[in-house]
Amino acid sequence: MxxxxxxxxxxxxxxxxxxxxxxxxxxxxxxxxxxxxxxxxxxxxxxxxxxxxxxxxxxxxxxxxxxxxxxxxxxxxxxxxxxxxxxxxxxxxxxxxxxxxxxxxxxxxxxxxxxxxxxxxxxxxxxRKIKSIEELKLLKKAIEISDKAFLHILEFIHPGLTEKEIALELEFFMRRLGGTKMAFETIVASKNRAALPHGVASSRVVQTGDLVLMDFGTVYQGYHSDLTRTIVLGEPDALQEERYKLVLKAQEAVLQEIQPGMRACEADALARNIIAEAGYGKNFGHSLGHGVGLEIHESPSLSPRDATILEPGMVLTVEPGIYISGWGGIRIEDMVVITPGGCERLTKSPQVFKV
Ligand SMILES: [Mn+2]
Missing domain, CATH: 3.40.350.10 (Creatinase/prolidase N-terminal domain)
Structure with missing residues (x-):
């Protein structure tokens, strides 16, 4: 209709x-x-x-x-x-x-x-919760631009750059590829700054061994993209590795199990339970994800408080994370569309950790 x-x-x-x-x-x-x-x-x-x-x-x-x-x-x-x-x-x-x-x-x-x-x-x-075929095409275009920007930044990034220089490079790159503006203020947060879930880029210089959390997206014909990757420059230490694997495991569980008929809060619990069982429940202080479309945050929200029943055509982020004051933080974020049989991952960026 x-x-x-x-x-x-x-x-x-x-x-x-x-x-x-x-x-x-x-x-x-x-x-x-x-x-x-x-x-x-x-x-x-x-x-x-x-x-x-x-x-x-x-x-x-x-x-x-x-x-x-x-x-x-x-x-x-x-x-x-x-x-x-x-x-x-x-x-x-x-x-x-x-x-x-x-x-x-x-x-x-x-x-x-x-x-x-x-x-x-x-x-x-x-x-607006359910995206049409035309809307999905535009979302995929916005997503393709941020995926390409991530591959580009993997080549570009090195110790000695400031967070702002990394953010600027992401932004220039996305604009050059046809992004009309940024979907939100680009986040590049390194080392202990990565403990700030919304730490916008500062003039801190990134060093070998630092965690670098990058959360960015662009807008294409009104539609938004949203992608987060957390990387380590050089060799990760054991704790970085362990915590990264935990967040990835939580995200993978959601991508495996999310499906129509499930409630938004149940999807949130899939990730939250895994993180809590590992002892980091208190460190995952935000929702698992949110709807994305003409706005960067729209209905439904994958939060413990949203009972919306998921339906095919909903486009959502899946972004578990853990944040530890004084140490840093790890978040991994992808966008998915709910399909009749589960979900399709729209963001195609590789799950790279060690750069
Ligand atoms: Mn997001």
Whole structure:
């Protein structure tokens, strides 16, 4: 069923006349509009749906959002919305409870006469969990760029470089291959800094024997990639080796056993139990993974608190890690798509440890 039809069906269930789609990623998902200012009004029973934006995006919106009636706001967006709702008799309007700020809510209430607002969860959140064939193609393209960047960095990296120089090289490389921007701030954290799960690159110089944790990704036509590898420059010591093997074992168990019908929290437990049994339970302080798509973190989350039932077409990271203050940390992250029989690993980077 087309996405828009599903949203319309949802509007009937919720018994509202329209829903205001305000989050840019959701607007893009439904309409193809890439502008950063604007919103969609999806109506329950009218033939029309609207894209409201300003004059800067007129041409772009006409070209991208085919099938939507374009409305350009003049004085304020809120005033124009008020007029639109009145003109078409839209009296019960759903708004995105996760995105509308209190300030925006006040402005809406002030400008919308005789309109009742219903805070709801945007239906795109649920729809976006399952990726279409087209979305998977774009995700694979973003992933291919980061895989190539990892192979490149294996050749490039050597003692004497700063973390920032390594991060910059990754970023240049991904941009050259067509990545439009970084998926998030590139993490290069060496030695004891690797104990910071989100340690962005610093001016620390990497040395022989250091653990170097690199977590990076790019964006291709709106879709994100996310990859982590932890390497040792030179010979790993016994403890580095032992802990690396443990994290890899936990990840492999998940890749083997994750499948549709399993709950997100059960997938998390597969890795968490292995790490806990080895005595490092307290050192794995984050979720196993998260959905990836138009956003770097999206639903569902592979966390002990997410009971979502996994379904084919979900794209997730699997990224167990252990972090020990003063020593360092190890994380291994790959992206997978859930398939009818289990999962397919999308990231193809080798599990290299010793460089
Ligand atoms: Mn991640």
């Amino acid at each position: 087309p996405k828009l039809t599903q949203v319309k069906k949802w509007l009937q269930e919720k018994e509202v006349d329209a829903f205001l789609i305000s989050k840019p990623e959701h607007c893009f998902y439904l309409s193809g509009f890439t502008g950063t200012s604007g919103c969609l009004v999806i109506t329950n029973s009218l033939e029309k749906n609207f894209l409201i934006t300003d004059f800067r995006y007129q041409e772009q919106a006409t070209e991208q959002a085919k099938g939507y009636d374009l409305v350009l706001w003049k004085e304020t967006l809120f005033q124009t919305l008020g007029e639109l709702f009145q003109q078409y008799g839209l009296k019960k309007v759903g708004i995105d409870q996760a995105e509308i700020t209190l300030a925006t809510y006040e402005k809406l209430k002030k400008n919308l006469v005789d309109v009742a607002l219903f805070p709801l969860s945007d239906p795109c959140v649920a729809l």
